[in-house]
Structure formats: structure tokens, C-alpha cells
Amino acid sequence: MALDLFQEKGIPLERQLFTWKDLVRRPYSKLDDDAFTRTRVILMNGIEADALRMKHIFARLNRELRPHLALVRRAEHHQQTMVNWLNPPDQSALETTLGFEQLAIEVTASVAIHEPDPYLAQTYRFGMLEDFDHLYRYSALYDRVEGKDPNNLIQSYSDIRPGRPTSVEHRHPLDDVRRSYDHKTADPLSKLHAITITAAEFQTHDYYMTVGPQFADPLARQLYAEIASIEEQHVTQYGSLCDPDESMLEKWLLHEATEVYNYYSCLAYETNPQVKAVWQRFVDYELGHLHYVMELFKNLERRDPAEVLPRTLPEPIAFKEHREFVRKVLSQEVDMRSRGMDYVGPAEEDPRSVQYREQLNSEGSPTETVAAGYHWRPGTELAAKAERMGSVLEGRRLQ
Numbered sequence: 001m002a003l004d005l006f007q008e009k010g011i012p013l014e015r016q017l018f019t020w021k022d023l024v025r026r027p028y029s030k031l032d033d034d035a036f037t038r039t040r041v042i043l044m045n046g047i048e049a050d051a052l053r054m055k056h057i058f059a060r061l062n063r064e065l066r067p068h069l070a071l072v073r074r075a076e077h078h079q080q081t082m083v084n085w086l087n088p089p090d091q092s093a094l095e096t097t098l099g100f101e102q103l104a105i106e107v108t109a110s111v112a113i114h115e116p117d118p119y120l121a122q123t124y125r126f127g128m129l130e131d132f133d134h135l136y137r138y139s140a141l142y143d144r145v146e147g148k149d150p151n152n153l154i155q156s157y158s159d160i161r162p163g164r165p166t167s168v169e170h171r172h173p174l175d176d177v178r179r180s181y182d183h184k185t186a187d188p189l190s191k192l193h194a195i196t197i198t199a200a201e202f203q204t205h206d207y208y209m210t211v212g213p214q215f216a217d218p219l220a221r222q223l224y225a226e227i228a229s230i231e232e233q234h235v236t237q238y239g240s241l242c243d244p245d246e247s248m249l250e251k252w253l254l255h256e257a258t259e260v261y262n263y264y265s266c267l268a269y270e271t272n273p274q275v276k277a278v279w280q281r282f283v284d285y286e287l288g289h290l291h292y293v294m295e296l297f298k299n300l301e302r303r304d305p306a307e308v309l310p311r312t313l314p315e316p317i318a319f320k321e322h323r324e325f326v327r328k329v330l331s332q333e334v335d336m337r338s339r340g341m342d343y344v345g346p347a348e349e350d351p352r353s354v355q356y357r358e359q360l361n362s363e364g365s366p367t368e369t370v371a372a373g374y375h376w377r378p379g380t381e382l383a384a385k386a387e388r389m390g391s392v393l394e395g396r397r398l399q
Helices: 035-061 066-084 093-114 118-146 188-214 218-239 248-269 273-300 323-333 351-360 366-370 380-398
Strands: 337-339 342-344
Touching (some): 093 118, 093 323, 118 218, 118 366, 248 273, 337 351
């Protein structure tokens, strides 16, 4: 049954209470739980981080909203803490990175499939192929640095193969700015999608910028630096889909609706009972935040929230494999480039992006180096090497 955003009021803000013990729950298992539990935790950590970022920026710009922003922001800080602490302590930074890229592939694929605006859907497909390639590059690093099979974490939901090569993804900043939706005419789902994917990519960028310098291996450090640059491009790309003519309160209202939508989607697909209880709790908390902002919207802007919000939530984001969709897009659009706000073939790419890319790659591309000769195979390259060695020894024995 669809969730009615106007009838379901959730838990009021003043009743949203936490304790330190309450905030730190049992983490999921990186190997025993479904891979999508990891991606959901990563997504919701990113959604909450973006909510906090937005509210802090708004507080610098609007004196009247400061106390209201502070009240909601503190609750959402504790929500982010509870979500982020669901990550297990035995999950390495590189393993979490694989989760980030799997999230980027599968959630962006779901969004692209359901996006009603053709231009926005094209934008999501364009970025998805780049994240698809990132999963392949980080899988090569994981195999070579930790000697482990990335599919133990990916669980066969996502292909591990090249996409649009990261080395050709680098673009001049002006070729990453997109046309925004029109807030007066756009489908509400388009607005929820844009906020969701922007938040997810922002979190990816920040994570890579944080953990990249923690690696000792020079190639790993360079790899994170290169892909972090693409994530900045993605934040530019997806963030520009949001209409800058929306008022501050309108953006806040949409963000709270997006948080409800994402927790609601996580709840619909979660298989870990303890994590599912967190999603249910925060659906109710975010409904409380949404109605708090609805009242501000009515009182301060003298507008009806129904002008902005859908009556009921759309179909949940699909946390499942989208292998056939991704393969189809890969076969048809891998060579696509951008020129200004438009998508074009390689021959039509703006020379400024070619020049920009050639400068960055002039001393080599870490993403090309790390994956040189790499093909994912069950059991990692070490298993293949052991198999080859066994064959050699068996041959000698027979001689």
C-alpha cells in the first residue's frame, strides 16, 4: 500500500530520542548478509550527510530558519550516526569502496529506468556507465592488494567488467553542467531522483577523499585520486539537475520527502531484521521532519505543500540486480561523450575536454595501470596462478 505523505505524520520531532547505547547497534555481516544491505547503509549514510550539509549551508544564509534547522539537524545527525555505525569493523576501506560502486551502479540503474524525464534519464545512464567502470578498477586493486575475490562482496548482482574507461571520463568543468528540471512543471519523482543521486555521489566523493591518503601503496593512492576527481564531476553533473529557482524552504521540503522515500525504499527490500527495524524507525522520524517543514512552508511562504509534494510515494527504488539493463546501456552508449549540456558521439566532443583529459593523463592513468591485464575470475588472480602452477607441476610429474 502506497505511503500517503499527508496522512502519515510519523513521530513528532520532540519525541525523537536517542541514547549512546541506542545509537550503536549490531553491525551487519560483510559476508553473511545480502550485498544490498551494505549498499543501503552506504546510501542512507550519504542521504543523511547531504541533509546535514544542506541544513548547515541554509543556516548560514537564512536567520529566520536557523533554530528550525538546528532542531531537525540534530536529530538527523544522530540518525546518520546510527546508520553509519551499522558498518562492520572488519570491512576494509577498499571493501567499503566496492559497496559504494555497486550502490552507484544498481541504484542509478533503478532511477534511470523509472525517471519520467528523458534528458534526466539519459544523464543517469551516462553516469552509471562510469561508476560501472570504477567497480572494475577497484576490483582489480582489491585482487592485487588484498588478494581477495571482489565477488564475495558483490555476490554476483553486478558484473565486474570495464565500462566507459575512467581514463576517458575526465571532462572540462563546463562539459559537466547539465540542464536542470523546471520546478514548476517537473514530475515530483524527478526531484526526488536528483536529490538522491546527488547525495549518493557527494558521499562517494567525500569518502574517497578521506580514505585515499590512508593507503601506503602509491598506485592505490593515485587510483583514489583519479576516481575522486570523477566523483566531483558527478556531483557537479547531478547537482545541476536541481532547479536553482526553488526557494530554500521548497528545497528543504523536497529533501525531507526524499529522505522518507529512501528509507521507505530500504524498508521494502531489507532482509536483515535488525537493520530493517532501523529503516522503519527512521521512516517514522523523517515523516515527523517532513510535517514539521510542511508547517513552516505553510506559515512562512503561505503556500500549500501539495504544490510541491506528491500525495503518495512512488514505487520504491529497486535494490536488485539490473544486469540486463546495464549491459544494454553499455552496448549502446559506452562511447557517448558530452559537449556542454548535451550528449554527443566521440567525434563531437568539445576540444576543451580532450585537452583537459590529455593534460591529466600526460604522465599515465592509474585506472589503466591498475587494471592492465586484469580479468575478473572466481577465486582471484592468485587462484588462477596457483591453478597454472599446479598444471605445470603435473606436467613435469607426467614427464
